[in-house]
Amino acid sequence: MLFPSQTALMASGVLAHHGALPLPAAVAMAVLGALTGHVIGHLVGCRWGPRLVANLPDRVTGSPGYRAALHTVGAYSARAVLLGRFNAVLRTLVPVMCGAVGVPWARFVGLSLLGSLLWAPSCVAVGMAAGGSWQKWGGSGVLAAGGAVLLLTRSLPMLLSYLSSRKAQANAPLTSAGRGPRRPLLQ
Known part of the structure; x- marks a missing residue:
């Protein structure tokens, strides 16, 4: 949380712009890291989701927002995984929720890979652009x-x-x- 993934990817773009890091390696590691994070989140949701939910306060689990979030992730997992990738809070919560509500593994991994292929290179590209202009x-x-x-x-x-x-x-x-x-x- 103190050093978010998006910041790290942008920093790798700056390094790639200055030749300190090969661009293909930066993009490949960014995609791999993004996918790995999502897979771990899904596994946590599958394994400990019900226990985590059981320990949440009633004001959280009884709230309409919580029920709506679970319904949305269960019913619209493709949109949740793809769009959640571009939001810092959802990037962390959606994979766990997908695991907890039972989004099938193959579907989740495919969607997460697609989201990672869209999100990670765009963050590195923003870093590349920033790397070219920060000295100005x-x-x-x-x-x-x-x-x-x-x-x-x-x-x-x-x-x-x-x-x-x-x-x-x-x-x-x-x-x-x-x-x-x-x-x-x-x-």
Whole structure:
């Protein structure tokens, strides 16, 4: 999450532009990495999806948005896998959800390969374009500042969520009346 895949692929495009990395290798590794990430997500969903769902709070699993997301992934797996590849949050969640709702393996891998073949080279290409223009805009200072902004904007939501959960824990009553003991996430 602190060093997202899209940022890494763009950085590989910058390196390829400057000759530090062969372009075919950058694209091949990008596609392979994207496909591998999706396959692992699907396997996690197949193996632990029901347990993960069982440990989610009722406010999440009972929400209309959660039910709609499961229905959408189950009914429109092709669109979910292909379009989800281009969204940072969905890129992580859709493969797990596909595994949890039982999207067939061969169908999932085929769709994920197609999505990876579309997404990964486009990210490397954006990096190639940026690699050709970053020196015009101020050289390494601008590159460092851009990297810091990317890191901050990618990690800020995670930090805010962590701080919010810490505050909620601090304000929570010491006893949980009417509730049984919390189950561990993975049993």
